[in-house]
Amino acid sequence: MRDKRSQRTEEQIQQHNADARVSMQQLREEQSEDTRAERNEVIRLEQRQSRRFTVSRRRTNDQQRQQVHCAFTSDSFLHLVFQYEPDIEYYANSKVVIGALDKECPHCHVLKFKNELPGMYCASGKVQLPEI
Template identity: 35%
Template sequence: MPVKKRASLGRSTSAARRMAATRAAEDSEDARTRLDGQRARQAASRAAESPERRQSRREDDRARHAASRAAENPIQRRTRSEDQRRRQAASRAAQWTFMEGEAFRYDPANNYDSHPQLNIGQMSDVCPYCNALKWHAETRGMCCSGGKVKLPELQPPPEPLKSLIGPTSFEALRTVNGQICATFREACQLHGLLEDDQQWDATMSEGAAAQLPARLRNLFALILAVCGPSSPKQLWESYKESLTEDILRNARRQNPVMNLDYTPDMFN
């Protein structure tokens, strides 16, 4: 049986040198034509392959790549990785060249959303582990890491949040236990979402018992300016007599024969 000759094009032969010289003399158009023809021949050859032949070719390719990478030194491996990253980046960038400057040439007649680079399809795929809807080309495991991540079911929101997400009108938002509040602040207080004026009421009560009315008025003004009570009017109504006690006392001292009492003028 005759010995099969090995191809010698990859070695330093006259045929290899002639091919290298021919390719070096090519212009860009000739090179493009040659590569297009080579791709067409390769595609036709692979289309005519039988399944067994295709599997054998792929296994041979994998074996050659594995042997080549195993023989690499660290510098060669780093160079190959960098070249691969550059090729991938260039390939991704080339996919979007059709959109370069398109914003300045926008044409409403163009159906941009139908382009395969822009239309990623419908969320029609269902994850077999968590039943999440996914796009067809979405990376596997993005939703639940292939069933490794399991979240508990969402529970109904607690009160009063549950009551707040149900109203359909502003009046319903101000309704608490069937009572319509005058303000949203009052409704929030009844729900326990805001602090009430209990601490300021206790402060005013202590001041009314121990301080002069003038000092009590300073305290009341400080509470209004700095502390932001939720119901200043209610706080005023509760302590207005203590706040104006010295005004009534001075009026009685100036008019001893008159039976004077608190009047709206004193409160203003």
């Protein structure tokens, strides 16, 4: 059917559309006012049902999106440490900021991340390891 439609010329398309308009006009003239009103009511009910389904589906999608968002809030990351999923790209979340190893411990001169506590590796200079 799709192939037939794609192979039609512009004149054939125009003729088909004109024929469809004429047949629709004849159908409307043959129908009584009551029949037309019933048909319109059926169409309205179908549209309402379709809208309800669409709204329901959107609500479901929004709820799922909120659940995923809640899973990526900063508080929940503390719990996710023990439930790590390798398929989830945690680094892509805006709440996850790891940064670079660009801070230096004042005691042992080890490079560390921005928010790591000072002296975390050397107990603030109390532990000294021999150089390798």
